[in-house]
Amino acid sequence: MLPTIRPETPSDYPGITEVNDLAFGQPTEGNLVEKLRRNPKFVPELSLVAGIDGKIVGHILFFPVVVKSGVGDGEPEGYEEYEIISLAPLSVLPEFQKQGIGGRLIKEGLEACRKLGYGSVVVLGHPEYYPRFGFEQARKWGIKDPFGAP
Template structure:
């Protein structure tokens, strides 16, 4: 299978949102609103265009996407910049073929190259640990809402990025609109 990865472009947004809606349509752990979240992130100050990556097949059809956006981890003494990974979407016809792993690896690599030192994700505890994610609670990092501890995970892109970090993740307004 010949898949290429590239940065998402503004002209891609409608296709990206349609892909995300289709991907999450039948997910039981989803509110089926991820496509609307991405629409809001695209318009927000938290959006990082170079960390919005799409996968396309030989026919130039979009079959996958990954998006990272700016967040902070805050306590009464400090504010630490980080990234939220949300969402990763693979067209149902292309799932379980390694495309998600390709997007994850490229996205994490680009995030590190861009100077980010950590990533937070709320996701399947069986999937994200293969990329190095661990429960965020190991560092005293908490979600701003109730979530299962094992589903709220963090990754240090740089050694000891969370050494002196703890607190509550503050997502952009796009996540709460």
């Protein structure tokens, strides 16, 4: 059965938290989503849920982030800043994983980003999974994440 993909509503919040907690096996991502919703940069149209028979089985969130560019000398005036979108988190209930739900959330989410005028999306995630959706290694563009991940 194909899920319905749509923007979240406030009544979805408990289900979204549950999906994230169960998918990741701990509450970090569920807590992150709640905090990002309270941030003034939160874009409600970029927090999507996948539902089957009224049950939320998946969730994806895209959130604006700033990328600094330029050689700079460590001083803020040495860099240019660009706002782009980050994908995180993506979660699917364990019993619904490996059925294409995450892929549908990514594709529909990327399309929603395009419609809102975002031309770039970054993700800190599995290097075997995300390239099938067009993602490439960030180092190709000289982008480094602030957490030191590969």
